[in-house]
Amino acid sequence: MKLLEDRIERDGQVLGEDVLKVDNFLNHQIDPDLMTALGAEFYARFKDTKITKILTVESSGIAPALAAGMQFHVPVVFARKHKSLTLKDDLYTAEVYSFTKKTANMIAIAQKFLGPADTVLIVDDFLANGQAVEGLIDIIGQADATLAGVGIVIEKTFQKGRKLLDDRHIHVESLARIAAFENGHVVFEQED
Amino acid sequence: MKLLEDRIERDGQVLGEDVLKVDNFLNHQIDPDLMTALGAEFYARFKDTKITKILTVESSGIAPALAAGMQFHVPVVFARKHKSLTLKDDLYTAEVYSFTKKTANMIAIAQKFLGPADTVLIVDDFLANGQAVEGLIDIIGQADATLAGVGIVIEKTFQKGRKLLDDRHIHVESLARIAAFENGHVVFEQED
Numbered sequence: 001m002k003l004l005e006d007r008i009e010r011d012g013q014v015l016g017e018d019v020l021k022v023d024n025f026l027n028h029q030i031d032p033d034l035m036t037a038l039g040a041e042f043y044a045r046f047k048d049t050k051i052t053k054i055l056t057v058e059s060s061g062i063a064p065a066l067a068a069g070m071q072f073h074v075p076v077v078f079a080r081k082h083k084s085l086t087l088k089d090d091l092y093t094a095e096v097y098s099f100t101k102k103t104a105n106m107i108a109i110a111q112k113f114l115g116p117a118d119t120v121l122i123v124d125d126f127l128a129n130g131q132a133v134e135g136l137i138d139i140i141g142q143a144d145a146t147l148a149g150v151g152i153v154i155e156k157t158f159q160k161g162r163k164l165l166d167d168r169h170i171h172v173e174s175l176a177r178i179a180a181f182e183n184g185h186v187v188f189e190q191e192d
Numbered sequence: 193m194k195l196l197e198d199r200i201e202r203d204g205q206v207l208g209e210d211v212l213k214v215d216n217f218l219n220h221q222i223d224p225d226l227m228t229a230l231g232a233e234f235y236a237r238f239k240d241t242k243i244t245k246i247l248t249v250e251s252s253g254i255a256p257a258l259a260a261g262m263q264f265h266v267p268v269v270f271a272r273k274h275k276s277l278t279l280k281d282d283l284y285t286a287e288v289y290s291f292t293k294k295t296a297n298m299i300a301i302a303q304k305f306l307g308p309a310d311t312v313l314i315v316d317d318f319l320a321n322g323q324a325v326e327g328l329i330d331i332i333g334q335a336d337a338t339l340a341g342v343g344i345v346i347e348k349t350f351q352k353g354r355k356l357l358d359d360r361h362i363h364v365e366s367l368a369r370i371a372a373f374e375n376g377h378v379v380f381e382q383e384d
Binding site for chain 1: 215216217220221222223224225227228250251254255258259261262265266267268269270272301302304305
């Protein structure tokens with residue numbers, strides 16, 4: 001998606017070998033007009049599937065997932081990373097390891113919000129090692145819901161997440177695909 | 193706001209003396225169409241002020257704040273509750289005590305996203321004791337930014353947050369104002 005690639009080139013910041021910081025438009029400061037455009041693009045790519053629910057993980061996934069939900073007009077559920085006092089029973093849970101933070105978290109979704117009648121689109125801000133998406137897929141399995149596909153804002157194709165999903169024949173759409181970082185610059189995957 | 197009050201009556205769940213659970217449309221499962229309506233209402237109530245930025249706190253504030261940002265076409269910044277590896281320097285921070293969770297958190301915003309040129313609208317899902325909003329106001333002060341006002345989805349008028357803000361002559365707009373819970377039902381404040 002040209003608009004997103006241009007924005008990454010303009011405002012993204014490459015840190016070290018494999019970190020792209022996009023905190024000024026995606027995951028700390030959010031550009032709402034860009035989110036609207038991303039939501040429309042997710043809709044264009046998945047509109048032929050009858051999505052009933054969008055699933056993501058707090059916090060960075062919420063903005064693109066909500067923008068997608070506004071296009072599909074279906075509920076957006078975000079998994080919480082730890083339990084609160086008013087959300088403790090009847091949960092689907094999965095463990096998610098963060099390579100960035102080097103910690104494992106539990107993610108949880110109230111069982112009442114996901115069931116066998118649901119066809120789910122997962123939306124997340126990044127796909128790198130795929131741990132968060134794997135956790136959400138695990139939860140979709142626990143709920144006997146159907147996974148329609150995975151919509152990602154920024155994918156790093158050189159990390160293992162995409163391959164894990166391709167090996168399972170999951171429909172993945174990433175709006176920007178980064179093949180490498182070279183000399184502090186982003187190299188995008190060449191699309192066919 | 194009638195639409196929101198109706199939704200609270202239909203889907204809200206009163207727990208004990210002072211907790212309203214709205215996790216099926218606001219803070220776990222999110223209704224995107226409702227968010228769009230809330231965003232439009234915040235715009236209607238604050239459109240005469242030249243807002244440059246919307247500020248909230250992860251995670252439950254993000255959806256209504258983003259929906260408002262889509263109307264104002266200004267960036268939305270969400271304060272993070274704890275630091276990540278890629279967000280550690282040059283932060284404005286404030287301590288926020290949660291009466292629900294009975295814990296204190298630091299909230300933090302990168303300094304580069306808030307400055308003296310900004311006129312800020314705070315948006316949050318709930319106003320109860322006002323601790324999160326007070327933390328954000330503290331941060332706005334540290335940044336020498338201007339506070340335009342506070343937009344709240346659901347206010348519990350019987351807790352102290354609203355009075356704290358009124359005492360400081362801050363412009364507060366709450367889209368639903370709950371005066372009490374009686375026998376498990378919500379009693380809304382009578383508007384003039």
